Amino acid sequence: MRIIAGTNKGAAIYAPPGEKTRPTADKVRGAIFNILGPVEGLKVLDLFAGSGALGLEALSRGAASATLVDNRDQALKTIARNITKLKPDNAHPLRRDYLGFLKDAAKKGERYDLIFVDPPYKMHRVVEPELGRWLPGVVSEGGRVVIESDARQEVTLPGELLREKVYGDTRVSVFRFSGPARSLTP
Numbered sequence: 001m002r003i004i005a006g007t008n009k010g011a012a013i014y015a016p017p018g019e020k021t022r023p024t025a026d027k028v029r030g031a032i033f034n035i036l037g038p039v040e041g042l043k044v045l046d047l048f049a050g051s052g053a054l055g056l057e058a059l060s061r062g063a064a065s066a067t068l069v070d071n072r073d074q075a076l077k078t079i080a081r082n083i084t085k086l087k088p089d090n091a092h093p094l095r096r097d098y099l100g101f102l103k104d105a106a107k108k109g110e111r112y113d114l115i116f117v118d119p120p121y122k123m124h125r126v127v128e129p130e131l132g133r134w135l136p137g138v139v140s141e142g143g144r145v146v147i148e149s150d151a152r153q154e155v156t157l158p159g160e161l162l163r164e165k166v167y168g169d170t171r172v173s174v175f176r177f178s179g180p181a182r183s184l185t186p
């Protein structure tokens with residue numbers, strides 16, 4: 001895996017060992033950023049970060065900051081290794097469960113301009129209703145959410161579906177959230 005564009009273009013990054021993590025392929029990551037366009041100055045959240053590739057790619061392309069959330073030891077070790085190698089000063093790895101993180105962020109009023117969500121495909125049916133409930137409380141007005149899922153899995157969120165494309169066995173769905181964020185309580 002490599003960073004595709006920006007200040008760290010071409011830099012190889014590590015993936016967690018084993019089969020529990022399915023890193024976003026370079027081709028798919030490139031396609032996602034082509035769909036998104038410029039990300040300079042955006043506050044980014046990478047849920048189920050795995051290697052941190054999506055958040056680190058955003059930082060390489062000029063994002064203001066990236067919070068990289070995962071709850072697995074191997075993923076956090078790999079993210080730390082990639083941060084050490086690439087040396088961004090605005091990457092914030094965090095060991096948290098996605099749902100606990102979203103609830104706390106909503107409660108604190110934290111907002112993100114761009115959110116990547118790439119859960120294990122087998123978890124999607126369980127994760128999607130919680131995302132639908134909590135993402136509106138953490139995405140900035142006009143912010144976008146990128147969901148990766150199994151190609152056979154349609155994604156439904158309360159935002160506006162901007163684009164959906166299938167790359168091999170991966171479906172990429174990009175949503176925009178507009179209007180005032182809902183206030184949610186845990």
